[in-house]
Amino acid sequence: MCGIVGYLGSNGAYEILIQGLKRLEYRGYDSAGVALVTADGSLNVHKSRGKVSNLEQTAAAGCTAGSIGIAHTRWATHGEPNDINAHPHVSQSGDIALVHNGTIENYAVLKKVLEEHGYTFRSETDTEVLVQLVDYVRSTTPDCSLAEAVREALLQVEGAYAVAVVEKGDPDTLVVARKSSPLVIGVGDGETFIASDATPIIGYTDKVIYLKNNEMAVIRRGEPLSIFEIDSHTPSKISIKQLKLSLAQLEKGGYDTFMLKEIFEQPTTLRDCLRGRITGDCSRVTLSGVELNKDRFLQAERITLVACGTSWHAALIGKRLIQDFCQIPVEVEYASEFRYGNPVLNDRDIVIAISQSGETADTLAAIQLAKDKGAFVYGVCNVVGASIPRATDSGTYIHVGPEIGVASTKAFTGQVTVLTLLALAVGQLRGVIDSSTVQSVATALNAMPGTIEETLKCNDAVQKLSMFFTYAHNFIYLGRGYNYPTALEGALKLKEISYIHAEGYPAAEMKHGPIALIDQEMPSVIIAPSDSLYDKIISNVQQVKSRGGAVVAIVSKGNTAMKDIANFCIEIPDVPECLTPLVASIPLQLLAYYIAVNKGKNVDQPRNLAKSVTVE
Structure with a gap:
C-alpha cells in the first residue's frame, strides 16, 4: 500500500526512481509522482493518476534532470485518485x-491552524497538510x-x-x-537509496539499513549518514544488514504473470520453508523460536492468533493444528478487531501474529497491545527485517521469497507449513x-x-475447467474441518x-441459510478429500445437486465415486488430514487465476487492493 523511492548520488535520479516505482507496483496504487532537484537547485515535480507508465508520459514533457529525487505510488485514502491528490506534494512556497x-x-x-496562518490547500490529502506544516x-x-x-513538524503529528x-x-x-510505516535505506558506493521495502534497491547494493520506529535520517552528499530518534534527537546506532534477495526473484522467469510464477514456485518455496526444521528420520521438529522460549510454551494457558486476510485463513488452520497437537485452547482474531475488543491477556498468554509483509498496520497494533498486557508475542512472517519480526519477542520466518502478486499464494502455504511445524x-x-x-505428519x-509438484499437474485440467465458469456472477465454496478455512481462502x-462474488462456508452451515442461493446460476466448489468428514460432505454435495447447482469437487486421488455425483472433479494427492489444506489450496489458486485471466x-x-496494508 503506497510506495516510496528516493535517491541521492552521482547518477541520474529519474531512471532509478522510475525503475523503483515499477518494482513497487505490486503493492497496489492508483497514482504516481516524482520530484527532482537539479544541480542548480530547481525543483521539478511530475505526477499523474494511473500507472507509472502514465507518469513517464507526463514527465517526458518536462525536466527530469538531477541526481537527487523522491518518488511515490499512492493508494488513495484521503481524497480520490487524481493528479492533484497524487504525491509528491509541494508546499505553498514551492520550496x-x-x-x-x-x-x-x-x-x-x-x-485549520495552518489556514489561520494564511495557507491554502489544493488537494484533499492529509499529506499536503504535513508539507505545509514543514x-x-x-x-x-x-x-x-x-x-x-x-x-519539529513530526513532533506535532499524530498517526x-x-x-x-x-x-x-x-x-x-x-x-x-x-513511524509505524516501513522505510529502508540502501547504502551504495557514493550513493544512497531509500524505499518502502528492499525491492527497488536490489541490483544497486546489497547493504541496507532498516530505519527503526520513530527514527529519522539525514542524507547529505559527501557526508556520513546521520540517523537519530525523532523525539529526543539522540543519535542512533547504525546497523547495516546484507540483502539476500536477487533480481531473478523479482522477475517473472518466463511465466505470463507473477501470480502464476508464484503458484508454481510452491514446491521450491516449501523446501526452503522446511529446510533444517525436521530431523533426517522425521522423528522431531525443531524451531529455534520455540527452543529458545521453552518456558513460555510450557507455561502457556492459551494461544491467540491474530492476522488479516489470507493470513487469517492460515490462522484458522493453525488453531486446529495447535489444539489437536498441543492441547492448548486457541482463539483466532482479526487483528483489526483484536485491539478494540478489550482482550483479556496476561503473562501466561501467547499471541501469534501472522503477516506476509511484516508491515500490516492492524497486526502491528495488535502486537503492541498484547505486549502492553504482558503476553509473549511470537511472529510468523516472510520478509526478513520487517517491522513485525522486530516488534515481536520471537518468531519464525516462512522463507518463501518475495511475493509480488497481490493475491497471496505461496505465502499462504508457507504460513500453514510453519504453523504445522x-x-x-x-x-x-x-x-x-x-x-x-x-513421525507420520513430519514425514x-x-x-x-x-x-505439491504432483498436485500442480492438475493445471491443464483446471485451465480447461475454468472456461465453464468465467461468466458466473456468484460462487459458493464449502469445506469441513481443516478445509473450512481452505474454502474461505479459495473464495x-x-x-x-x-471480481466475482464468492463466499466460503463450513459445509454443514449451508442448510442454515446459504442453500437458499443454490440454483443453476450458482456453482459450488466443494473440498471433499477422503478424510474423517468425507461421508458428511457427500451429503452436502447431494443437497447442492438436488437443487440444480453445478459442483466442482476437490477429491483425493483415486476417488471414483464422486465422479458420479459432481459435475467436475479435480484430484489431489492423499495426505494426512491435517495437511490437506496445503494440497487443496493449489487447484483453488489455479481456478481463480484462470477465471480471472479468461475475464481479462x-x-x-x-483493482483497489494493496499488497501491504500499512494503514487502518
Whole structure:
C-alpha cells in the first residue's frame, strides 16, 4: 500500500526512481509522482493518476534532470485518485516537496491552524497538510534547517508515517523519517537509496539499513549518514544488514504473470520453508523460536492468533493444528478487531501474529497491545527485517521469497507449513503428542514439496475447467474441518482477482441459510478429500445437486465415486488430514487465476487492493 523511492548520488535520479516505482507496483496504487532537484537547485515535480507508465508520459514533457529525487505510488485514502491528490506534494512556497505513506490522524486540526496562518490547500490529502506544516516551521523558525523543520513538524503529528523530503535550492540533502510505516535505506558506493521495502534497491547494493520506529535520517552528499530518534534527537546506532534477495526473484522467469510464477514456485518455496526444521528420520521438529522460549510454551494457558486476510485463513488452520497437537485452547482474531475488543491477556498468554509483509498496520497494533498486557508475542512472517519480526519477542520466518502478486499464494502455504511445524514442535515440548503422529505428519510434511509438484499437474485440467465458469456472477465454496478455512481462502482468491462474488462456508452451515442461493446460476466448489468428514460432505454435495447447482469437487486421488455425483472433479494427492489444506489450496489458486485471466483481469495488480496494508 503506497510506495516510496528516493535517491541521492552521482547518477541520474529519474531512471532509478522510475525503475523503483515499477518494482513497487505490486503493492497496489492508483497514482504516481516524482520530484527532482537539479544541480542548480530547481525543483521539478511530475505526477499523474494511473500507472507509472502514465507518469513517464507526463514527465517526458518536462525536466527530469538531477541526481537527487523522491518518488511515490499512492493508494488513495484521503481524497480520490487524481493528479492533484497524487504525491509528491509541494508546499505553498514551492520550496519543499514531500512524499508520505501512512495516515496523519490529526490532519484536520493542523489544517485549520495552518489556514489561520494564511495557507491554502489544493488537494484533499492529509499529506499536503504535513508539507505545509514543514514549510511553516521552516519559515518561522530562525536558522532552521530542513531536517530540523521536518523533525519539529513530526513532533506535532499524530498517526503513522514514512516520509521523504527534498528542498528547492539544495541538491545535496534528502531527509527521511518513519513511524509505524516501513522505510529502508540502501547504502551504495557514493550513493544512497531509500524505499518502502528492499525491492527497488536490489541490483544497486546489497547493504541496507532498516530505519527503526520513530527514527529519522539525514542524507547529505559527501557526508556520513546521520540517523537519530525523532523525539529526543539522540543519535542512533547504525546497523547495516546484507540483502539476500536477487533480481531473478523479482522477475517473472518466463511465466505470463507473477501470480502464476508464484503458484508454481510452491514446491521450491516449501523446501526452503522446511529446510533444517525436521530431523533426517522425521522423528522431531525443531524451531529455534520455540527452543529458545521453552518456558513460555510450557507455561502457556492459551494461544491467540491474530492476522488479516489470507493470513487469517492460515490462522484458522493453525488453531486446529495447535489444539489437536498441543492441547492448548486457541482463539483466532482479526487483528483489526483484536485491539478494540478489550482482550483479556496476561503473562501466561501467547499471541501469534501472522503477516506476509511484516508491515500490516492492524497486526502491528495488535502486537503492541498484547505486549502492553504482558503476553509473549511470537511472529510468523516472510520478509526478513520487517517491522513485525522486530516488534515481536520471537518468531519464525516462512522463507518463501518475495511475493509480488497481490493475491497471496505461496505465502499462504508457507504460513500453514510453519504453523504445522510450530504445532508439532510445541506438542513435543509439552509431551502431549505421540511419536507415531509426529513421525507420520513430519514425514508427509517433509515430502510436501514433491506432493505439491504432483498436485500442480492438475493445471491443464483446471485451465480447461475454468472456461465453464468465467461468466458466473456468484460462487459458493464449502469445506469441513481443516478445509473450512481452505474454502474461505479459495473464495477470497476468486474475489480478489476476478471480481466475482464468492463466499466460503463450513459445509454443514449451508442448510442454515446459504442453500437458499443454490440454483443453476450458482456453482459450488466443494473440498471433499477422503478424510474423517468425507461421508458428511457427500451429503452436502447431494443437497447442492438436488437443487440444480453445478459442483466442482476437490477429491483425493483415486476417488471414483464422486465422479458420479459432481459435475467436475479435480484430484489431489492423499495426505494426512491435517495437511490437506496445503494440497487443496493449489487447484483453488489455479481456478481463480484462470477465471480471472479468461475475464481479462490484471491478476498481479487487482483493482483497489494493496499488497501491504500499512494503514487502518
